[in-house]
Each structure stands twice: as structure tokens, then as C-alpha cells.
Amino acid sequence: MSDGIVPQHILIVGAGVFGLSTALSLLSNAAYKRSRITIVDGSPSLPNPYGSSVDASRIVRADYIYKHYSRLALEAQGLWRDTTQDGWGGEGRYHEPGFVLTADEATGGRYVKEALDTVRKLAAEDDTRSWVDATKLKELENPDQIRAATGYNQVSGNYGYANFNSGWADAEKSVAYALRRIRQEGGDRVTIRSGSHVAKVLVSTPERCTGVELVGGEQITADLTVLAAGAWTPTLIDLRGRCLATGQTLGYVDITEDEVKAMQDRPTIMNMSRGMFIIPPRTKELKIARHGYGYLNPVEIPRKNILPGLLNVDLDGGQAEAGEVVQVSIPKVNIPIPLEGQNALREALRGLVPHIAERPFSKTRLCWYCDTPTGDFLITYHPRYQNLFIATGGSGHGFKFFPVIGDKIVEAIQGKLDAELTKQWRWRTDAELAAAGIDKDFNACDDGSRAGPKGMTLEEEVAKGGNETVTSRASRL
Ligand SMILES: Cc1cc2nc3c(=O)[nH]c(=O)nc-3n(C[C@H](O)[C@H](O)[C@H](O)COP(=O)(O)OP(=O)(O)OC[C@H]3O[C@@H](n4cnc5c(N)ncnc54)[C@H](O)[C@@H]3O)c2cc1C
Known part of the structure; x- marks a missing residue:
């Protein structure tokens, strides 16, 4: 913990990307070799079919306008690219057919241009690690070029770029992989409890979190409680003005084997003016989704x-x-x-x-x-209750960081997270929110x-x- 005392029992609420990645990081960190870890999740089965981290696919891309997320995404991508059986990308968990970001220049063009600019700068800086190959970046200046780069028929948007360094991961398989590794690497030190829904966070005086109470009344005490309950986190602590659950739409259509073959190696396509995206299918099901306000x-x-x-x-x-x-x-x-x-x-x-x-x-x-006003994650201690840590605020882009976000969460628990990310993922005070014009009723993420x-x-x-x-x-x- 930030006071230097190593907790004997760490309780993680939530078995999605944020919770499982934290558990993996704790298990590989010598400072916690004597700590017991309990993961509780309300879902009767894990991977949780309703959790944000579980789906056919999630985009893995460093295509951000903000450099700190791009850099972290590249770090994660380095691990996704390990396609050996036990690597993050093994057993078909990761594919890299590219990512094409498009927009109608008037209504989403700024984000697309700035993301391209960020990735180009990273490519120029990144000559030693070769994480971004500049020759795989291509500006697309009209619908014909977009069509040629994607293979899709008629593309909304008249501007875009392709980044053939980007890819996607099979989300459900990746969660199952993390669970398997936690069981293998944790042995007796780790308990994973599905069907254990937290009813409330327990606090004692002075203001200190002592664990949680489950629906049914069972209490689990812990020296450190990490809330990683995704979009449900605002049901456990008061996050008004800071986190908001927004429902996003997805639809699936049956396709034939030939259609899979035709589409599987295409890049993911996303239109920033409408939020619509298609990740290439690997099974006979095509998914279409909207990254919107929800x-x-x-x-x-x-x-x-x-x-x-x-x-x-x-x-x-x-x-x-x-x-x-x-x-x-x-x-x-x-x-x-x-x-x-x-x-x-x-x-x-x-x-x-x-x-x-x-x-x-x-x-x-x-x-x-679990949207925050700026799209930044919320990874920090609760400002009021000691021993209560919050790891959430995925804001529709947290999945790709699965291999690395736990390390950052543990660094934050230890007070060792670098200054830039600490600032980005901090608990914003009421005064700060008011100064930014965000009130407790904010109803949309404005990350551009x-x-x-x-x-x-x-x-x-x-x-x-x-x-x-x-x-x-x-x-x-
Ligand atoms: C449609 C969609 C598309 C996305 N696309 C991408 C993408 O392409 N690329 C990308 O990087 N990211 C993407 N994301 C975002 C990414 O998936 C999320 O940021 C990430 O998965 C969040 O993980 P989490 O651990 O916070 O939440 P979750 O995976 O939801 O895990 C939280 C867990 O907490 C449990 N829980 C909740 N309340 C309780 C309770 N009271 N007691 C016990 N357990 C509880 C839940 O059962 C759940 O299993 C997308 C998200 C969605 C929804």
C-alpha cells in the first residue's frame, strides 16, 4: 500500500480486465508473495457473458490523440504480439490485420488527423523497439482510397488513415486465458469466487474500508479492497460526476464460411463521425457496433x-x-x-x-x-476511505491494455505510478469538476x-x- 505496509489479504471486486490484470500483476510482484488474493464476481459463471470485457472481439490500437494512451497501448501490443501458446496473443487470441479510422472531415476529422499525427510521431521516436512501422501508415484522402484500403463497399466518410500495425483480440478467450493463468500462478494463494455479488462496501471508524458484504450477508474482510466492478462500480460507491454507466449497441448477423473468408483479413473499420465499427469476423457471425454516447x-x-x-x-x-x-x-x-x-x-x-x-x-x-467525463481511467485510492482502491473508468477503450493495466494499477497502489498517469487517472475534486463545468449529473463522455x-x-x-x-x-x- 502507499503507506508501505504490504496487505496480507487483498480483495478484488470484479473479474474483468481491470480486476484480473491487477491479480496477475500482484502474483508476479515479489512484494506481494505472502499476500492472499480473493477475486469476487457477481456473475454465476466466468468469463462473465455480460461483462464489458467479454465479447467476440476488441480493437487493439495505439491510434489515440493522447500520447500517453498510445504509448501504453504500444506496450500492451508488444505483449499481444506474443503468439506462442502461453503468450497473450497465443491460441488465436490476437490478430493484426490493421485498423482504418475514417470520418466526414467536418464532424470527426479532427480526431482522425490528430490520431494519425500522434502515431506518426511515435513511429519517428520508436526506432529501437519497432512497435510502429511507419511504412504501415497510410493517409486516405477520399472514399476511393478508403474503399481500396478496407475492402468494404461504400464507406461513409471522406477522410481517414490506415494503420496496419493495429489489430484486435478475442475478448472472451483473453479473459479465459487470464483466469487460467491466475489459477495456475496463484495456486492456494488465490481464491476466485463467481456468483458472489457484493451488496456493499464495509467501512469502520475511523474512515477505513474493511472489506465487503455479499448479497446474503456474508462478510469478506480484507486489508486492501480493489473495486474493479466496471460499469457497476457506481452502484457501490458514489461516483456521480466521475463515472457513468452508458449502454452501447451491438448487433450480430449470421454469415457464410465464404463471407468469413472474404472479410477475416480486412482491417477493422471505424467511422468517427457516426461511431460505427466492424471488427473482421473469424467465425460465422459478423458483429457491428457503435462507439457512441450510449x-x-x-x-x-x-x-x-x-x-x-x-x-x-x-x-x-x-x-x-x-x-x-x-x-x-x-x-x-x-x-x-x-x-x-x-x-x-x-x-x-x-x-x-x-x-x-x-x-x-x-x-x-x-x-x-464505465464512462468518465474525459475518457480517462479512474485508478486511485478513494479520497475518504483508507484501504479502498478504485480501478475503473474504462470508457470504452480499456480492453487493449489487459496485458499491462494491472502493472499500472499495482504501481498506483504502491504510490509508484509515474506522475503523468497519476494525474490523468486521479480522483478529481468537486472544485476541479466544477471548474471544468462538470456537475454530478454529467451525462456523456467528451473525449472527442x-x-x-x-x-x-x-x-x-x-x-x-x-x-x-x-x-x-x-x-x-
Ligand atoms: C461494446 C464495447 C466495445 C468495446 N470495444 C473496445 C475496444 O474495441 N477496444 C478496447 O480497448 N476496449 C473496448 N471496450 C472497453 C473495454 O471492454 C472495457 O474498458 C473493459 O473491458 C472494462 O473492464 P472492467 O474490468 O472495468 O469491467 P468488466 O469487464 O465489466 O468487469 C467488471 C466485473 O465486475 C463484476 N461486478 C460488478 N458489480 C459487482 C458486484 N457488486 N459484486 C461482484 N462483482 C461485480 C461484473 O460481474 C463484471 O464481471 C469496449 C467496451 C464495450 C462495452
Whole structure:
């Protein structure tokens, strides 16, 4: 811990990228060789099919406008590229067919140009490690060049660039790999408990976190509790103004073996003006998704349930009692996506792969980002409760850092994280937020990469109807 005392028992809440990567890093760090580690996750099975970290694919790219994320992504990519059986990229977990970022110049062009600029600078700096090969970067100045670089039919956007250094990872396989390694490397020191839903964080006086209480009443005590509960973290501690659960739309369409062959080696394509993207398929299922502002799912919580800094949210949507309430957006899973989302996905399919566009969705999914106002992660001690550490705020781009984010989280736990990342991932004070014009009701991440409508609520969109048309295999996810 930052006070130098090594915790004997470390509790990690959440078995997604942030929690599992932390566990792997603790296991390889000699300072913690005598520490016991418990990982709890509410999901009955792991990998959690509803977790943000679990899906067919996630983009791995250093294409950011912010250099510190690009550098960290390159570090991670160095490990993803280890495709030996036990490496991060082994057993088909990582592929590198490239990434094409496009935009309508007027509405997303700035992000695309700045990302290209960052990657070019890194390529120039990075002559020793060869992580970015400058010859694999190509500016795309019109739709014909975009079409030629991607292989997709008609591409929205008149400007873009291709980075054939970038790739994607099989997200579910990667989570399963991390779980396997934790079990192997941790042996008796590690306990992984699925189906263990944390009801609340336990605190004692003076203000110190002592562990958690599970639904059902069992208490787990720990010297250090790491909250890595993804988009659900705002149900455990008061993160208003700092983190927000936003539901993002995904649709899947069945394709043939020949169509897989035709598309599997294409680069991922993402349009920054609309947020729509396709990662090349490896199975007979094509996924299309939107990286947008997402849907909010605000629930009302009686103010009396808010201890200073802590929440006690009834996830089953219990009605607020009389008296003052506050609103917190929380994830809702296993429901079909609203018609608005279906239409947006369908329109993008019509542009990119018209011969597939009218096929029914075999399934759809709402997948939840834990968004921060700036898109920066939140990796820091809780400002009020000792021994309580927060590792969340993935903001739709945390997956690619799986191989390295745990090391950064552990450095932050030890107070050794470099100054730039410490600043970027800090707990912003109320005064700081107010000065930046962010209040407790902020409703969207403004990191410059989002598109689509802003401020939609799930309830309103579902009430418009039409969402029930996709039911076939929706319950699988
Ligand atoms: C649709 C979509 C597309 C994305 N695309 C990309 C991409 O292309 N590239 C990229 O880098 N990133 C991408 N991301 C972001 C990335 O996937 C996330 O940032 C990352 O997976 C977040 O990991 P996590 O550990 O914070 O959360 P999760 O993976 O959600 O893990 C949190 C875990 O905590 C558990 N939990 C929650 N509450 C409790 C509780 N009370 N008690 C016990 N357990 C609890 C949950 O069951 C869950 O398993 C995408 C995300 C989504 C949703």
C-alpha cells in the first residue's frame, strides 16, 4: 500500500480486465508473495457473458490523440504480439490485420488527423523497439482510397488513415486465458469466487474500508479492497460526476464460411463521425457496433442510502422511498437493444456490406461502458476511505491494455505510478469538476471520440417500441 505496509489479504471486486490484470500483476510482484488474493464476481459463471470485457472481439490500437494512451497501448501490443501458446496473443487470441479510422472531415476529422499525427510521431521516436512501422501508415484522402484500403463497399466518410500495425483480440478467450493463468500462478494463494455479488462496501471508524458484504450477508474482510466492478462500480460507491454507466449497441448477423473468408483479413473499420465499427469476423457471425454516447439507465436512490461517498443501490430496481432521491445510471443487461440502435446498426451495414445488411440480427446486446467525463481511467485510492482502491473508468477503450493495466494499477497502489498517469487517472475534486463545468449529473463522455445522439435514456427509447423484434438469441448475451 502507499503507506508501505504490504496487505496480507487483498480483495478484488470484479473479474474483468481491470480486476484480473491487477491479480496477475500482484502474483508476479515479489512484494506481494505472502499476500492472499480473493477475486469476487457477481456473475454465476466466468468469463462473465455480460461483462464489458467479454465479447467476440476488441480493437487493439495505439491510434489515440493522447500520447500517453498510445504509448501504453504500444506496450500492451508488444505483449499481444506474443503468439506462442502461453503468450497473450497465443491460441488465436490476437490478430493484426490493421485498423482504418475514417470520418466526414467536418464532424470527426479532427480526431482522425490528430490520431494519425500522434502515431506518426511515435513511429519517428520508436526506432529501437519497432512497435510502429511507419511504412504501415497510410493517409486516405477520399472514399476511393478508403474503399481500396478496407475492402468494404461504400464507406461513409471522406477522410481517414490506415494503420496496419493495429489489430484486435478475442475478448472472451483473453479473459479465459487470464483466469487460467491466475489459477495456475496463484495456486492456494488465490481464491476466485463467481456468483458472489457484493451488496456493499464495509467501512469502520475511523474512515477505513474493511472489506465487503455479499448479497446474503456474508462478510469478506480484507486489508486492501480493489473495486474493479466496471460499469457497476457506481452502484457501490458514489461516483456521480466521475463515472457513468452508458449502454452501447451491438448487433450480430449470421454469415457464410465464404463471407468469413472474404472479410477475416480486412482491417477493422471505424467511422468517427457516426461511431460505427466492424471488427473482421473469424467465425460465422459478423458483429457491428457503435462507439457512441450510449443510453443512460438512471435509477432513483433514496439519499438516505448514500453514506458519505458510498452507495447502497438496489439493483433489482426497488422503488425509491418518499424523500429526497438522487439518480445514478446503472447497467441493465440481457435485453434487446432499442429500435434506434437497431436502425443505426442497420444503416451502417447497408453502407459497408449491403449484401448482408437485410439479414435479421441473430442477437443483439447492450454492453456497458464505465464512462468518465474525459475518457480517462479512474485508478486511485478513494479520497475518504483508507484501504479502498478504485480501478475503473474504462470508457470504452480499456480492453487493449489487459496485458499491462494491472502493472499500472499495482504501481498506483504502491504510490509508484509515474506522475503523468497519476494525474490523468486521479480522483478529481468537486472544485476541479466544477471548474471544468462538470456537475454530478454529467451525462456523456467528451473525449472527442464519440458520435451518435447524446443523452438518450434506455427507458424512453424502449418505450418507442420496435425493440422487441430482436429476440431470437438475445438471451445468450
Ligand atoms: C461494446 C464495447 C466495445 C468495446 N470495444 C473496445 C475496444 O474495441 N477496444 C478496447 O480497448 N476496449 C473496448 N471496450 C472497453 C473495454 O471492454 C472495457 O474498458 C473493459 O473491458 C472494462 O473492464 P472492467 O474490468 O472495468 O469491467 P468488466 O469487464 O465489466 O468487469 C467488471 C466485473 O465486475 C463484476 N461486478 C460488478 N458489480 C459487482 C458486484 N457488486 N459484486 C461482484 N462483482 C461485480 C461484473 O460481474 C463484471 O464481471 C469496449 C467496451 C464495450 C462495452
